[in-house]
Amino acid sequence: MTEADLDAVAAAEARIHPFPWTRGNFADSLAAGHGAWLARAEGRMIGYAIMMQVLDEAHLLNISVLPELQRTGRGSALLIRLFDLGRMQAATRMLLEVRPGNISGRAFYQRHGFEEIGRRRDYYPAHEGREDAIVMARGL
Numbered sequence: 001m002t003e004a005d006l007d008a009v010a011a012a013e014a015r016i017h018p019f020p021w022t023r024g025n026f027a028d029s030l031a032a033g034h035g036a037w038l039a040r041a042e043g044r045m046i047g048y049a050i051m052m053q054v055l056d057e058a059h060l061l062n063i064s065v066l067p068e069l070q071r072t073g074r075g076s077a078l079l080i081r082l083f084d085l086g087r088m089q090a091a092t093r094m095l096l097e098v099r100p101g102n103i104s105g106r107a108f109y110q111r112h113g114f115e116e117i118g119r120r121r122d123y124y125p126a127h128e129g130r131e132d133a134i135v136m137a138r139g140l
């Protein structure tokens, strides 16, 4: 993902997530040097991911697939590439946060070997107040 992709990424994000990252959030991630990738099929963007690595820990900040292509294996293909990219940079563990109400996201991560390791209180904005995050992790 580069600066040139950000309009398309932000537009996709707004369709995918009820509380989307803004274009500025993605720009901040690029500026901070986070790993940022697009998944493409037949020349068109079908998903993307942002991952921040600190020492041996890879922190998955965002993984998203276009709504019309979800549940067709694209997210799994992207996540497996992220496992490899983390390992190549000597990560031994991947961590992420997910909303308790994101049933499909939680099922996706469980399917890929993530386990709940804790909660962060009031982590996310919600329709009313704030919502906790479930923290999940798996070895790489």
Ligand SMILES: CC(C)(COP(=O)(O)OP(=O)(O)OC[C@H]1O[C@@H](n2cnc3c(N)ncnc32)[C@H](O)[C@@H]1OP(=O)(O)O)[C@@H](O)C(=O)NCCC(=O)NCCS
Binding pocket: 016, 017, 061, 062, 063, 064, 065, 066, 069, 070, 071, 072, 073, 074, 075, 076, 077, 098, 102, 103, 104, 105, 107, 108, 109, 111
């Ligand atoms: C979560 C997400 C990245 C998964 O990508 P995907 O391409 O839809 O997932 P896959 O087709 O690779 O699914 C792999 C497995 O995950 C589980 N899964 C995925 N979507 C699911 C759903 N809606 N309900 C239940 N299980 C689901 C299933 O076990 C599935 O395997 P199966 O289809 O053989 O049963 C994608 O659905 C998405 O972008 N969701 C919205 C954004 C989001 O919630 N991101 C994660 C939190 S930031």
